[in-house]
Amino acid sequence: MKAAVITFPGSNRDGDVARALRQAGATVVSAWHADHDLPAGTDLAVLPGGFSYGDYLRCGAIASRAPIMDAVRAHAARGGLVLGICNGFQILCESGLLPGVLMRNADLHFICRRQHLKVARADTAFTNRYHVGQVIDVCIAHGEGNYVCDEATLHELESEGRVAFRYCDAAGNVSRAANPNGSLNDIAGVFSEDLNVLGMMPHPENLIDELVGGTDGRGLFESLAAA
Amino acid sequence: MAGRALFDRAQAETEMIPNEPKITPELVAEHGLKPDEYERFVALIGREPTITELGIVSAMWNEHCSYKSSRLHLKTLPTQAPWVIQGPGENAGVIDIGDGLACVFKMESHNHPSYIEPYQGATTGVGGILRDVFTMGARPVAALNALRFGSPDHPKTRHLVAGVVAGIGGYGNSFGVPTVGGSVGFHSRYDGNILVNAMAVGIAKADEIFYAKATGVGNPIVYLGSKTGRDGIHGATMASAEFDENSEEKRPTVQVGDPFAEKLLLEACLELMASGSVIAIQDMGAAGLTCSAVEMGAKGDLGIELDLDAVPCREEGMSAYEMMLSESQERMLMVLDPDKHDIAEAIFRKWGLDFAVIGKTTDTLRFVVRHKGEVMADLPIKELGDEAPVYDRPHIQNAIEPVLPPETVAAPMANGEALVRLVGTPDLSSKRWVWEQYDHLILGNTVQTPGGDAAIVRVGDGPKGLAMTTDVTPRYCEADPVEGGKQAVAEAWRNITAVGGLPLAVTDNLNFGNPEKPDVMGQFVGCIRGIGEACRALDFPVVSGNVSLYNETQGRSILPTPTIGGVGLLDDVRVHATIAFKGEGESLILIGE
Amino acid sequence: MKARVTVTLKQGVLDPQGKAIEGGLKSLGIEGIGAVRQGKVFDIEVESADKAKAESVLRDACERLLANTVIENYRIELAE
């Protein structure tokens, strides 16, 4: 598994996700926003967390128009894997690779805390080390993670099983109370139609270490490393 | 600049220097210089200054840059230990943490700007302290803060708290450094003058630290980062001026922070340093270009010549005066190895930042500023710093509040009720609402998140870790400055040891009222004495710090608030302690008196 | 030429920020405010002096970056 982590101006969790991928056994290379091609042999393109272009205009908007994104689109169209975390998810939505948009958190604050997620689907390249219904403990750190889409899209996502994770409490109850940002249907992550693109708001890459909070994030990277 | 009248007498040798507007006593006063300070300056240069020169000296000699009221006393603090690589006097302090690594850290205040515009005041405070750390070649790994607000029911408090907290988060989160700790307190004495103290901690290789001292004659001076606008002109003067009722009207041009630009500046600077291009580097903080250029030259015993035509400006028609005093953020000044010009420029272009050669080092020991072909300032560079006034301000020892024997104090309420009241006070309530707005987990090394005694951040992949904390109890300092100063240091020490760290060094941020008042000066002197005694006793030297005076509104000063930022080392972060009970049936042991 | 581009959320798209501002105004005790919707304006210097040309540049800018046309509408005004 060769993963290319793309750095945009303002990306800041690129190092964190590279560390998680490496730890899981993937080969990690870096890519630059102004490049026109992904590194040769890239299996997985990763759009890391951060504040690309300062989150100015709309989160992810300017980054989604970067030269490298044409290569990412082409990669996805060929069935290549693409993972966007947090700002990466925002970039994927802005670039049209995933439907919907991420709006300001319902309470308007940036929020950083530990958060439980319920795994909605375990038969994908991203999530096969988890099981359906499993509750994992990761963290969130975002100001604009409120997933919104129109009704038709929501229906499509739900009926096609394209929701990857939902916010829940420690006991696995998916509810408004456990939803940190107001996302529709408590959605924390969504897949593309062919299940080869995943965008998610939480940060599994910061939960890969017993000493630093826990290891529930590892499953995602181990799934990918084995893909 | 056309039509500038030339000053006639005593100007023969400096005929190029324009002298318009004419310097009047009012103008001098507006620049915060006392009449005798102005006289001292005139004597020093042997003629009447230009307006640009007056601006330069006002910046250099104001409290913020010259430490004129505090210098004498700061000298008494212990600053040395075998593990200290760099004590006070540089952008930040540096200590050795073993394995070829150094920890670089400092704390700084942004009190007055944060009261005027809480969000931007706090962001630019965080931005400034992060720059102080990465200018020295360190990658920031943690940020902390210490905040003091007025009474919770004061009409402005809510707005100030919301703005400051959002601003600290807004900058640190986007820049990408975890904000891992701090403190928040409320007291009516901060009603008109809040405190925003920000601390940053970075890691560098111990033998790759960068300093501000320029070397070599004829080397290019390079301007890096964002463009210069009219931001915060007079900001440095404002930071040291007492507030009055009108200050909300005056509203100087507020500096706006751009964390995105700072993140790019960080990456570009670290890349630049790794390329071997940097001879000296200095952040443009308060009074930007002036202080940074003078300091670089004076430290290196060199003159500096600047050509302002080359300064990247955001606005048209900026005067020399404005460029010299602008406090636009996210800028640096560097002395470049001339052989590395192209490499250095390419790095900055890649990150989309400005890179402009705006001057050179000279052997004249003069600070010469040219604009549109005219010499706007020509000053002796060493004297600008060395000859700044130093005051031994009168101070009185304040009456020390007596210690009350517990048996003489009647319980005002039942214990249960008192407990409920205490738990409900803003000072003791949970600060979760605050630190949840800060990304405290980014970089994946936060072993102890906010909510413990001291934060712990692993160094790289470990096993080493740093413990850090900010502490002070202002009402103790008010009751007894010496003991209060000691207590602040002791608390920082205890917080570090409580998580399993070995305390190594401190940075301080001394927030006080008007030093021209003997009782306030007495608090200042007392607290420093206490801090010094405690630091000596604990082998806990002061390696960096900041002084913020004139914190008062309408003659009422804040509580004396000498914030202590402590840093300690854990050899193995896997062995650390937390405050949580680990299981049922554990014993509780009280240690100490 | 100076231009102003106004980008607003399409009808029916949720506006958490507008909602929060509405709430904020209420809790400040400011009475008589109904729904609030937030949008953006961009004041842009356009180099062309030709109106039609300027408008086409701005339209391009809106379609490709300034507005997310899935959820936003835009409007271009050119100053005289």
Add this chain to the structure above:
Amino acid sequence: MKARVTVTLKQGVLDPQGKAIEGGLKSLGIEGIGAVRQGKVFDIEVESADKAKAESVLRDACERLLANTVIENYRIELAE
């Protein structure tokens, strides 16, 4: 009554957003765009039918919440 409040940065105040957008447009190859400054608009339903009353409510809202008058200017327009 419908109203639109436009909040823009005062002259001389740094606008990091505008700067980033300018850069974004350039790198998309959209030519002929000079400086960009970003502001906000609020579309507000005001309950009062009286113009003067509505304006005073909105002015209050601007001063106290919608605009940060240290760095921003605001403008109120009422629809007919």
